[in-house]
Amino acid sequence: MQTSNKLYKFKEELPLTSGQTLDGFELMVECYGNLNQEKNNAILLNHAFSGSHHAAGKHNGTLGWWDDFVGPNKILDTNKFFIVSANNIGSCFGSSGPISLDKNGKRYNADFPEISVKDWVQAQKLLADKLKIQTWKLVVGGSLGGMQSLQWAIDFPDMVEKVAIIAAAATVDSQNIALNEVEREVIRKDSYFYNGNYYEHGKVPTKGLKAARMLGHITYLSAQNMEQRFGRKLQDQQTKLDDTINFEVENYLQYQGGKFADVFDANSYILLTKVMDGFDPSAEYDNNLVKTFKNISAEMLIISFASDWMFPPARGKEMLKAAIKANKKCSFVEFEGAYGHDSFLYAEDNYPDTISTFLEGKL
Numbered sequence: 001m002q003t004s005n006k007l008y009k010f011k012e013e014l015p016l017t018s019g020q021t022l023d024g025f026e027l028m029v030e031c032y033g034n035l036n037q038e039k040n041n042a043i044l045l046n047h048a049f050s051g052s053h054h055a056a057g058k059h060n061g062t063l064g065w066w067d068d069f070v071g072p073n074k075i076l077d078t079n080k081f082f083i084v085s086a087n088n089i090g091s092c093f094g095s096s097g098p099i100s101l102d103k104n105g106k107r108y109n110a111d112f113p114e115i116s117v118k119d120w121v122q123a124q125k126l127l128a129d130k131l132k133i134q135t136w137k138l139v140v141g142g143s144l145g146g147m148q149s150l151q152w153a154i155d156f157p158d159m160v161e162k163v164a165i166i167a168a169a170a171t172v173d174s175q176n177i178a179l180n181e182v183e184r185e186v187i188r189k190d191s192y193f194y195n196g197n198y199y200e201h202g203k204v205p206t207k208g209l210k211a212a213r214m215l216g217h218i219t220y221l222s223a224q225n226m227e228q229r230f231g232r233k234l235q236d237q238q239t240k241l242d243d244t245i246n247f248e249v250e251n252y253l254q255y256q257g258g259k260f261a262d263v264f265d266a267n268s269y270i271l272l273t274k275v276m277d278g279f280d281p282s283a284e285y286d287n288n289l290v291k292t293f294k295n296i297s298a299e300m301l302i303i304s305f306a307s308d309w310m311f312p313p314a315r316g317k318e319m320l321k322a323a324i325k326a327n328k329k330c331s332f333v334e335f336e337g338a339y340g341h342d343s344f345l346y347a348e349d350n351y352p353d354t355i356s357t358f359l360e361g362k363l
Contacts, residue, residue: 014123027096068347092268125159140166300323305344
């Protein structure tokens with residue numbers, strides 16, 4: 001599989017929806033396959049809030065988050081398509097974010113500007129211009145990446161032929177906002193947080209970030225999957241991460257939280273959860289989702305999972321109804337999903353075939 005990993009630097013200012021401006025920015029981008037001569041085989045792949053540009057193949061021993069779907073003869077076939085996966089602004093995997101330096105050479109930390117999904121789309125539009133891509137054959141993503149894909153279809157209708165919105169919603173409900181705020185508060189209460197300036201103190205709020213991720217991880221899984229996988233099984237004494245642990249599920253959460261805290265940035269976590277909370281494309285269209293969808297030209301596919309606590313099928317159906325009322329071509333497919341919200345990451349059941357059929361224009 002032809003793969004390239006490159007940091008793209010943009011000198012132009014990026015006006016943000018918050019009213020602030022980024023004086024230039026950087027995007028870490030991973031591409032798969034080759035752009036054809038006509039430049040009409042490009043697919044844009046958007047990651048979830050804590051994801052990265054690394055979507056497929058192995059990099060530093062880590063398998064890409066959508067490796068089941070991206071590659072030769074896979075759903076997003078790199079023999080046919082040129083797939084672009086960019087790490088979003090505000091993240092901590094190479095693109096401009098809180099750990100980056102500002103124009104004065106100082107780390108942004110908690111002072112990194114407030115950003116939105118719309119800002120991400122504007123940044124990606126500049127990336128598309130640099131890659132000389134005028135049309136995306138497909139824009140696709142799961143969770144916050146699904147929201148980003150929807151925003152693309154709204155903001156640049158002439159550039160998007162098809163859009164797949166997976167395990168997502170048109171807005172985040174108050175319960176998710178509340179959970180995100182608890183996660184943010186857990187990070188802020190870490191004694192090493194120092195109002196977001198922890199690097200200047202030579203510290204990292206690992207405990208707070210770990211606990212926040214543990215809480216978030218619970219919402220990503222399904223109750224059925226957790227019960228089948230763990231039940232009330234006791235953790236083996238030899239593999240306990242901590243003497244206070246009794247159950248396997250405790251050990252699992254401790255491990256996942258710790259692993260995440262070792263690679264992610266606390267300020268990015270706070271910033272990106274706020275991006276998710278603030279997503280509401282209809283705010284520009286009199287808070288009317290039907291009017292919002294009137295602007296879309298792309299054929300739409302909405303996929304939801306019955307086991308998804310964060311964005312259950314009812315949220316997908318809200319988008320479907322708005323699309324129908326807006327007289328748009330839209331398909332909605334619901335799968336059970338063995339992994340709750342995280343089901344969008346796994347090639348289970350007929351889920352991959354549905355995306356393939358949609359891409360081929362046969363859905």
